[in-house]
Amino acid sequence: MSQKTPAPPPADAHLEAMLARALGKPAAADAADAPEAPHPEVAEADKRCGYVAIVGKPNVGKSTLLNALVGQKVSITSRKAQTTRHRITGIRTEGASQFIFVDTPGFQTRHGNALNRSLNKTVLGAVTDVDLILFVVEAGRFNLADAKVLSLLPASAPVILLANKLDEVHRRGDLAPWLRSMQERHAFAEFVPMSAKAPKDIQRLFGICEKYLPQQPWIHDAEELTDRSERFMAAEMVREKLFRLTGDELPYTSTVIIDRFEEEGQLRRIAATIVVEREGHKGMVIGDKGEKLKRIGTEARMELEKLWGGKVFLELWVKVRSGWADDDARVRSFGYE
């Protein structure tokens, strides 16, 4: 008796189509996917607007993705895991669609201290009431930390599996079986292998996400990029330079507080304190003859001047606040929800 090859189940066919579309990328399909150039006269009835959450374990590229999507640096990035602590929204209006992106802290599974409990609560808060979730993983990889984030996602919103860092995958053939195993873990709405560092992939992603936004008026002005205050952006920028310039030596529990923020015409005067946990960490931040602290200040100031288009005077201090990451009240007083 001859055996007929059974037709692939619909889910599998769907999967293959997604993979072909994602990897094959015929030029015509790409062009069709790309949103139109911004147009000032979009009819109200055509407008779309919605919330997109970006979630994933630390270091998978969420901040890089958000900055590329917004087209401006609104979230800090670093090689050090867990540089993102706050929920940050970035806004991008493309054609008729307004995307409001929510960045979330990497999900920390190793430590159970007060800071991490607060971070995990923020992850949950960020994914409630969104229209779309971008679950970011490294293409071809999935471990316990990824599984933990995935298990927290609500069933209320469609989830796109965004397989980032595709440029680091050398054997593309391995992706199909990996994808199949991923599809068994969750009913993903779509699968998008890409690189957050490739502008054409970012453009394609807009086209893919657009249809998930509800048809409704825009919530923000078309030019708005973030709803975060300048004060907050200043602290974030200092924190990014702090982690970049101290490398792996400094624990992630170090933080930045803005003590003073004054505007005098086009000039912004800012005083900020870098809070470290131990006396020994203070030296790492200050460096030889204050060299490191000076560089942190200069680099943060230059980025802020670029962001705001005006002069910035930035004064930095370093203080030791031992054990703050283990103290609930203090975590709250530093502004973590």
Ligand SMILES: Nc1nc2c(ncn2[C@@H]2O[C@H](COP(=O)(O)OP(=O)(O)OP(=O)(O)O)[C@@H](O)[C@H]2O)c(=O)[nH]1
């Ligand atoms: N090769 C490659 N590297 C990437 C890509 N996207 C991000 N990275 C790098 O991955 C590292 C982590 O990126 P982030 O954007 O800070 O990651 P994150 O997920 O926001 O990290 P947390 O703040 O710890 O949650 C950085 O060194 C990025 O430059 C990519 O598409 N390809």
